[in-house]
Amino acid sequence: MLHWLQHYRRAMLPGDISAGIVVAMMMIPQGMAYALVAGLPPVAGIYASIVPPLLYALFGTSSTQSVGPMAIISLMTASTLAPLAAPGSALYGVLAAQLALLSGAVLLACGLLRIGFLANFFSRPVMSGFTIGSALLIAWGQLRPLVGGMPPELHLPSALLGLGALALLAWSRSYLAPVLRRAGMAPAAADIGSKLAPMLVVIGATALVAALGLDARGVATTGAVPAGLPGLNLATSSGHWQALLQPALLIGFMVFLISMSGAQALALKRGEKLKSNRELVGLGAANIGSALSGGFPVTGSMSRSAVNFSAGANSQLASIITAALLALALVAPSGWLALLPLPVLAATIIVAVLGMLDLSLLRTAWRYDRADAAALLATASGVLVLGVEAGVVVGVALSMGALIWRASRPHIAVLGRIPGSEHFRNIDRYSTETAPGLLMLRIDAGLFFGNVEAVNERIEDELAAHPATRHLVLVLSAVNAIDTSALFGLAELNTSLKQRGVLLHLAEVKGPVMDRLKESSLLQALHGRLFLSAAKAWDDLVDS
C-alpha cells in the first residue's frame, strides 16, 4: 500500500501536477456526461470522481490509472436501475449507490479470495464486440437529448446547440491537434490540448446559454446544483438489495475487465507490473467509496488514463490532484453548472463513445481467425439486441465455449523410431519405422477431465487403424499433470484394453506426475509396464 509514496522523488512532481490539471479538465465534462448516461443528475458524476480515485491510489497498483465514471459501466447501471426506479428520483440515486456498494463488495471479495485469474477469460474479440455494441447503444440513447426531442421531431435551439457542439467536437477530435502543431505547439502538448476541447465547448456553450437566455427558450440544462458532497443514504428495502445482487456481479466483472485492459496496455509501455488481486481490491475500495459519497459504479477509464499517462503522470499523485480539483469545483460557487446545456453534454457523450468504435480488431480477426470475428459480432449483436447485461453473458459463454473446445482437442502423435537411433518422433512428420503389434502414442497435454474423453476417442481410433496392436505405450513426456478424472480414465482404459488382449504401458512419466501416481492404485493395477524411456519400451516390447 502506497508503495509509490515511499519511492516518490521530487522530479516526479511537475509531471504529476500537469497531468492532474489536464485530467481534471477532461473529467468534469466527462463525469457529468456519464452520470447522464447512468440516468443520474450530472453532479453525481463529479461526486463519483473525487473519493474513488483517492481510494484507488491507496490500494491499487497502476501508477497512471484514472478511476471514475465510464460510459459502459454507466450504461450497465442505467439498464439495471431502469426497471426499479424512475430516473431522477431520490430512490434511483440511492439504488445507484447501493449498486456501487455491492459491486465494490464483489470486487473486494474476489481480490481477498485471490481469484483475479478468473478475469483473464474474456477474449479480446469478445471484449471488442462488447465495447462496440455498448458504444452504439449509448450513442443511440443520446440522440434524444442531443436534439431536444425524438427525431424527426426536434427542438430547434436545442438541436442547433447540440449538433453544433457535435460538429465542433468531431472536428477537434480529428483536426485540432494538427492545427495546434502547425501553430507551433509541441506534438505531445498539441495532442493533450485537443483532449481539452470538450471542456472548452462546454464552457462556451454554457456562456452562450447565459448570454442568450436559451434556458428560458426551452433548452434543457443541468439546473441548480447543491454545493459540497451529498449526505449518505443507502437504506432501502431488502427486496432492492436482492434485485441488485446479480447485476452487481456482472458490473463488478466488467469494472475489473475494463480497468485491467486499459491499465495493462499502459503498464506494458512502462514495463510496470500489475497485480490483478491488488487491482481487485483497489477497484473494490473505489466503488465502495463512490457509494458512500453519492456516486455510482466507477472503473478505470482507458481514454482518461491514456491522457493522464501522456500528460506526464508519474504516480497516483496525479489522480489525487485531479480529485482535489474536482472537490474544489464543488465547493466553489457552482452556479455556473446550472446553465450547462444538456444537448452539449449529449454531444460530448456521442463523440466519446463513437471514438470507442475501433473496428481494427474486427478487421484483423476477419482475416486471421474467422471464429474470433464471429465471436466479436455475436457479442456485439447480443448487446444490441438483448441488452448490455445479456451481452456480458453471451461474451462469457462464447469465451468459455472456445476454452472448452480448445481443451478438448489435445495434440496426440503416433510415434515411430528414427531408424538406427534412440529418437522417437511423430510418424506424420519424420521418416520413422514402426513395429507391428506395438503402438506408441505421445500425448502433448496434461491429462484432465476436459480431455480424457478426447484422448480415449483418439486411442480407440488408433487401435481401430492398427488392429494388430498388442502393446499400447503412452509416452507421457509432455504430460505435466494427471487429475483424478484422468486417473480413473487411465484405470478404465487399462482394464478395457486387457479384455481386448492389449496391454497398456506408460513411458517417460515425469517426476512430479510419478510422485502423484504412487499415491494411487493405478501402477499396481497396470497390466503393462512402466518404462523410463520410449527407447527402452521399444527394445523390450519389440523383442518380446
Next chain:
Amino acid sequence: MLHWLQHYRRAMLPGDISAGIVVAMMMIPQGMAYALVAGLPPVAGIYASIVPPLLYALFGTSSTQSVGPMAIISLMTASTLAPLAAPGSALYGVLAAQLALLSGAVLLACGLLRIGFLANFFSRPVMSGFTIGSALLIAWGQLRPLVGGMPPELHLPSALLGLGALALLAWSRSYLAPVLRRAGMAPAAADIGSKLAPMLVVIGATALVAALGLDARGVATTGAVPAGLPGLNLATSSGHWQALLQPALLIGFMVFLISMSGAQALALKRGEKLKSNRELVGLGAANIGSALSGGFPVTGSMSRSAVNFSAGANSQLASIITAALLALALVAPSGWLALLPLPVLAATIIVAVLGMLDLSLLRTAWRYDRADAAALLATASGVLVLGVEAGVVVGVALSMGALIWRASRPHIAVLGRIPGSEHFRNIDRYSTETAPGLLMLRIDAGLFFGNVEAVNERIEDELAAHPATRHLVLVLSAVNAIDTSALFGLAELNTSLKQRGVLLHLAEVKGPVMDRLKESSLLQALHGRLFLSAAKAWDDLVDS
C-alpha cells in the same frame, strides 16, 4: 440410424430377449418409484418407459443403454415443479410433460448444433459429489412415505411394511447373489437374479396388502390406474413455459452427462464407439417422446444399462422388447397395480439411491489430489444445502474455475544450449550454457486469450531476472495455435520491448501457425527476426 438393425444377426436374438425380459422386471418397480420421486403418480413411470427407449433405439448410438426414469433427473423434475403446481394435480402432470419436451428440445438442438463436446466439462469428482448429494436428498425425501408419517411419528402397518421391505432389499443387495450361487446358479445368472429382488418384493407386498386388506387399514397404495397411454395434453399458459426454460437447460445438461457417463463405461468394455452428438439427438428424441406419451424427463440409467449389458443385450432390440413388455403391463388388466403399497416403493427407492453412494472416488481423490476432493465435497454440500439445481451450477462453476486456472498456467521453460551441440533444453533440468544479452523462452502451450496475460507476466519476470537481455527469442516449437487475442498480445509485446531496447524474435514457428501469421501484420512489424531453429537464433544473435 438403425445401423444396428442392418447388421443384426440371428445369434444375437437370445441375449436380447433375455435381457429385454430381465430389464422389464427391473423397470416396472423402478419406473413407478422414480415417478414418485418426481412427484407424479407411479403409472407415469410406466408411461415414461415405453416410448423413450423406442425413440432412443432409433436415434442413439449405444447398444445397451436403457433409457427411462432415473432418480436424479426425477429429483430435478420435482424440485422444478414443486413451486409451480401441487404434486398429484393435473397441472403438475402437464408441467412434467412440458419440462420433458423442453429438455428434449434443448438436447436435440445441442445435437444438431454439434456442441456435444461441451458436456465433457463436468469433472468426475464434481459428478460424484453431485450424485452423492442427490442420493442423500432423495433418500431423505422417502423417509416419510416409508413409515407413513414424519418420524418420530409413524403409521405402524405402513412402517412395518416399509421397513420390512427395506431390510429385505438391503439384504438381497449384498447377500442374495451369493445364496443363489451356492444354490447352484451360474455366477452371472445369480447376479442378474439378485437384481429382480425389487420386483419380487413389490409383488409379495402387493399380495400381502390384498390378503390382509392393509389398504383399508391406512397403508397408502398407488390406487386405480387407467389402462393404456394417457391422452396428449401439453397446453398451459406461456408463463409456465418461461418458468420451465432455465430448469430445462439444466435438466437437459444433466440428462446428457448422466447418460454419457453410464454409456461410456459400457462402451469401453465393448470397444464400442459413442458419438456424443448422436447421443444428444437420441436423448432429445426420447424426452420429446416421453412428453408426448404422458411421461416426464428421462435419461439413460447406469444401473439398468449395466443389468441390460450383463443379462446379454447385444443391441437395442433388448430395449425394444422391454418397452413392449411394459406396454403389455399397461393394456393387461392393471387392477393389480392399484394395491401396490407406497412404503414398499419408498424402500426400493432408498436402497437404489443408497447404492449410488460410492465413496471410492472421494477416497482416491483425497489421497491423490486434495483439490479434486474439495470440489467433490463442495458440490455435494451445494446439492444438500442449496438444492439440486444450484448443485449443478456449483459443479459447473467449480469445473470451469479449474479449467481456467489450468489454462492460465502454461508451462514456459528458459532454454540453454547443451554445450557443443545444437540442442536447447530447459536450464532447470539440464546442464546448459546461456549467452549474456540473449534470453530464450520455450512456451509449451498454444497461445490464446486464456494464457496471454500469464505469458506476458512470465516474460516480464524473466526480463527482470535477466536485466542485460537485448534479444528475447520465443521458441514456438510447441505452440500449435495463436488466436487473435494472443496475436495482439505479441504485437504489443514487440512494441513494448522495443521501447525498452529489447528485440523480440520468434523461432521454430510451426507450419500451420506460420500460415496464419502471414495473414496478419505481426511479421512485418516484428522488430526482431524469424529463425527456423533455436540453434540458428543462437548462432546469429550470439555473434552479433
